[in-house]
Amino acid sequence: MISAGAPRYEWKRNEDGASRSVAEAVQIASRWGVEIPHYVEFHVAPPGFLDPSTYARTTRFREFDGTIIQWEAFFHRLTGKIPFLVRADVFASDEAIVAVFGHEMYELETLRTMFDSNHSIEDWEAETASNNEGNVHWQAWDVADRLVEKMRTSK
Amino acid sequence: MMETHVALYRSGAITSYQLVVDCLHMLDPAHPEHVLAGLPPEIYEEMLDYARRYDPTRQAPKERLMPALDQVHAATTWIERQKSTQRLEATEPMARKSR
Numbered sequence: 205m206i207s208a209g210a211p212r213y214e215w216k217r218n219e220d221g222a223s224r225s226v227a228e229a230v231q232i233a234s235r236w237g238v239e240i241p242h243y244v245e246f247h248v249a250p251p252g253f254l255d256p257s258t259y260a261r262t263t264r265f266r267e268f269d270g271t272i273i274q275w276e277a278f279f280h281r282l283t284g285k286i287p288f289l290v291r292a293d294v295f296a297s298d299e300a301i302v303a304v305f306g307h308e309m310y311e312l313e314t315l316r317t318m319f320d321s322n323h324s325i326e327d328w329e330a331e332t333a334s335n336n337e338g339n340v341h342w343q344a345w346d347v348a349d350r351l352v353e354k355m356r357t358s359k
Numbered sequence: 360m361m362e363t364h365v366a367l368y369r370s371g372a373i374t375s376y377q378l379v380v381d382c383l384h385m386l387d388p389a390h391p392e393h394v395l396a397g398l399p400p401e402i403y404e405e406m407l408d409y410a411r412r413y414d415p416t417r418q419a420p421k422e423r424l425m426p427a428l429d430q431v432h433a434a435t436t437w438i439e440r441q442k443s444t445q446r447l448e449a450t451e452p453m454a455r456k457s458r
Contacts, residue, residue: 247372250363263373266380266425268417281401283371329422 209334209342211307213352215299223296232298233305236351240309245285248292257334259304260290262312267325275319286312299355303348310344361385361397368399379406383426388433395437403438410435 218224224232226246234240246260254261263278265271278286288308294300315331331340364381367373373381379402386394395403415428 245371247367247370249372250367253363253367263377264380265376266423267412268414268425269420271412277376278374280371280374282369285371287372287374289367289372325423326420333422 209337209345211303211345211352212349213299213303215297215303215352217297221296223292224298224301225295226290229290229295229301229305232301236302236306236355238302238306238309238351239313240305241313243279243285244288244309244312245280245283246288246290246305248295249289251292254289254291258291259294259300260288260308262286262288262308265325265328269324269326271325272322273319273325273328275316299352302351302355306351307344307348310347311340314340314343361394365397365399368402375402375405376409378402379409380426382406383409383430383434384424386426386430386434388427388429391433391437395434403441406434407438 226248230240230246249260265273265277267273280287290304294304311332315328318327318331330336333339334341336342361382364373364378368375368378378398382394382398382402383406395406410431413426413428413431419425
């Protein structure tokens, strides 16, 4: 498969026009093989909160070069979960749900091993940047594309 | 705008760190109270921690938009002033009693 810094498929909106709740979206993603750790929580982003090229994201760090990002920093102090904000329009497409949740979970779990070994913010950004060919972000879109292919071929 | 951020934090949708950084980015150094006055108390301590780590002598990274020094400084000054005012208010009745 050719790696890409963005999804290759245009996700289809649900035929019945239904927009899923967060709980429904988690069920749908899980049904198609996305492993969602118990310490992750998804939320619908308010309009305009995420930039137009972002489908979902967790905490964005703003530190000087060389700063070590600790895994614990991703957790919300009140809920004990890692929050992800997801663009509202994602919930109107089961394909988008599976692709976006799959992408984010692949990225998070792959990068978790980096945080365990004390990597700097630059290392983390290198793996999540959309313009760094072959990095974890690109691999995560491959995973997402394969999930969408599976959904389409099984119909 | 701040109400949205605080609501997202309280509902668990963004971390305290994210709230701190977003607030600093939005802060007008001439009027820090517009952003800071409505924050949950625990955020002030985290903001002070961020300010302590913030080293203005280091070069800002190219691909990562950091809060500006005057924003961080204004936030620190405002929070410290609030803390000292509250301390004074809290100790005043005791001081009066002892007179």
